Amino acid sequence: RLPVMLVTLYSSIILGIITAFSVNYAMFVTLRFISGILMQGLQTSAYTLIMELYVPKYRPFAGAVTECFF
Numbered sequence: 001r002l003p004v005m006l007v008t009l010y011s012s013i014i015l016g017i018i019t020a021f022s023v024n025y026a027m028f029v030t031l032r033f034i035s036g037i038l039m040q041g042l043q044t045s046a047y048t049l050i051m052e053l054y055v056p057k058y059r060p061f062a063g064a065v066t067e068c069f070f
Helices: 002-020 025-053 059-068
Strands: none
Touching: 002 025, 025 059
16 A cells, blocks of 8 residues: 555656646646546545554544545
8 A cells, every 4th residue: 555655646746746837738637637546546545544554443433534634
């Protein structure tokens, strides 16, 4: 889970910086689309990691708190 999280996180950061310097609207939209896909991978990996870290008794609360920020 951690390697996937790191790859999607760093890729999103790089794409965010590149998006800021987009030269036209098509480039901007394409980069935002790819960034959105990467952020969904990050969110899914983070949720799964959190569910694995908590004991079953606290998983519903941990999952609810995690999803509040997305």
